Amino acid sequence: MTDPGTPRRFSRLPRADTPSTDTARAKFAESLDAIDAFLEHATTGGREAFVRNSPAYASGSMVIIRCAALFEVEEFTPFLNDVPHEVSNALRTMRNIASHGGYRAMNDTLFWATLTTDLPPYLTAWRSTLASNPTL
Numbered sequence: 001m002t003d004p005g006t007p008r009r010f011s012r013l014p015r016a017d018t019p020s021t022d023t024a025r026a027k028f029a030e031s032l033d034a035i036d037a038f039l040e041h042a043t044t045g046g047r048e049a050f051v052r053n054s055p056a057y058a059s060g061s062m063v064i065i066r067c068a069a070l071f072e073v074e075e076f077t078p079f080l081n082d083v084p085h086e087v088s089n090a091l092r093t094m095r096n097i098a099s100h101g102g103y104r105a106m107n108d109t110l111f112w113a114t115l116t117t118d119l120p121p122y123l124t125a126w127r128s129t130l131a132s133n134p135t136l
Contacts, residue, residue, distance in 0.1 A: 021135070024075035029130060031070060032123065038062040039115060039123070047112055060115050061098040067119065068095035079129050083122065090114075
């Protein structure tokens with residue numbers, strides 16, 4: 001038990017009211033840059049280098065985790081409006097498997113297809129939405 005007179009070592013700062021549009025755009029662009037970097041690292045060596053417990057596999061997991069996180073930030077909603085609900089649910093499911101279930105539960109063939117075939121068009125569309133709508 002702590003002494004009530006002992007100062008707390010951590011206290012959460014209050015959040016800013018609402019980030020500006022420019023701040024949300026910048027953070028969304030930064031998130032996409034990180035996802036692109038992880039995706040490049042995950043896929044550069046090809047399917048044969050994409051094996052469990054490899055750095056490429058860990059980077060692929062980060063791609064899924066970061067993509068799913070986009071849908072958890074309210075300020076990013078305008079950039080993600082065209083994403084079907086099934087896609088955001090699939091990303092959340094894969095994220096849960098990657099982060100909670102571990103690699104043993106992941107279907108590696110589906111994982112690779114998601115990274116190399118399914119996800120890149122969405123990343124391109126998200127960048128396009130960002131570039132073509134400066135007021136979002």
